[in-house]
Amino acid sequence: MQSPKLVIFDCDGVLVDTENLANRRLAEWLNAAGFETTFEYCRKNFSGRSMASVQKEIEAETDVRLGADFVERWNAGLPDLFAHGVEAIPHVRDFIDKVRVAGVAYCVASSARISKMHITLGQTGLLPLFEQAMFSSTMVARGKPFPDLFLHAAKTMGFAPADCIVIEDSVAGTQAGIAARMRVFSYHADPFSDPEGLVKAGGILFDDMRELAGLVPIH
Known part of the structure; x- marks a missing residue:
């Protein structure tokens, strides 16, 4: 080689x-929006993906709507999420x-x-x-x-x-x-x-x- x-x-x-910090929060957000999921599911299926692609997939396959500002709100919360740990x-x-x-x-x-x-x-x-x-x-x-x-x-x-x-x-x-x-x-x-x-x-x-x-x- x-x-x-x-x-x-x-x-x-x-x-x-x-990944664990992010996917725990993502599971919480998705459940709150009506998309029933678990940390483990998010960790396996959404790791390495952009939030825009996650939103697109969920809204294409279900009736759940995460909101036009979903990605914006997610990114706004990252400094707090990653401030420690x-x-x-x-x-x-x-x-x-x-x-x-x-x-x-x-x-x-x-x-x-x-x-x-x-x-x-x-x-x-x-x-x-x-x-x-x-x-x-x-x-x-x-x-x-x-x-x-x-x-x-x-x-x-x-x-x-x-x-x-x-x-x-x-x-x-x-x-x-x-x-x-x-x-x-x-x-x-x-x-x-x-x-x-x-x-x-x-x-x-x-x-x-x-x-x-x-x-x-x-x-």
């Missing part, structure tokens, strides 16, 4: 541990440092808005490493599981898809990376992750960030 020229990191669940994923900083020392290009590409990434990466001290290369699904027509975001990131950074790898944790994100014709390494240490779904999507699975250096030849 050749060394990648660009490493694309997802944010939530790969760089920062936010957000931590970096264990050992991910070591892998980022290895990529940096080797001089390999890297970036973050997330379903989240740039403003949210500023909050979560800021809380964990990772923001200075990524603020020059941040990509959000708000920049493209279609979010994950479509390949648009990863293709946009690669094009902007100046690399062909075949020279890129993606570090993901969600099924939607893994599907997006594979659809972009990139190698995808899918992290599944979280007890609520979906290893079977990640394998089916085409990801190369690992459950410890310290394993990644052995899986990805960085030089």
Whole structure:
């Protein structure tokens, strides 16, 4: 396996541990709106997705209406939600440092808005490493599981898809990376992750960030 020229990191669940906080709140909001659900369902089905795509799916498949301001209200509440308790994923900083020392290009590409990434990466001290290369699904027509975001990131950074790898944790994100014709390494240490779904999507699975250096030849 050749060394990648660009490493694309997802944010939530790969760089920062936010998925459980976010999906607990999402389950509360959806239940309050009349969409009966559980934290576990949201964690499995909505992780790695933009709130706009979650709203679109729910309103297309049910009679529940979340309101024209749903996404706006969600984003307005994120600073409070992530004000405390957000931590970096264990050992991910070591892998980022290895990529940096080797001089390999890297970036973050997330379903989240740039403003949210500023909050979560800021809380964990990772923001200075990524603020020059941040990509959000708000920049493209279609979010994950479509390949648009990863293709946009690669094009902007100046690399062909075949020279890129993606570090993901969600099924939607893994599907997006594979659809972009990139190698995808899918992290599944979280007890609520979906290893079977990640394998089916085409990801190369690992459950410890310290394993990644052995899986990805960085030089």
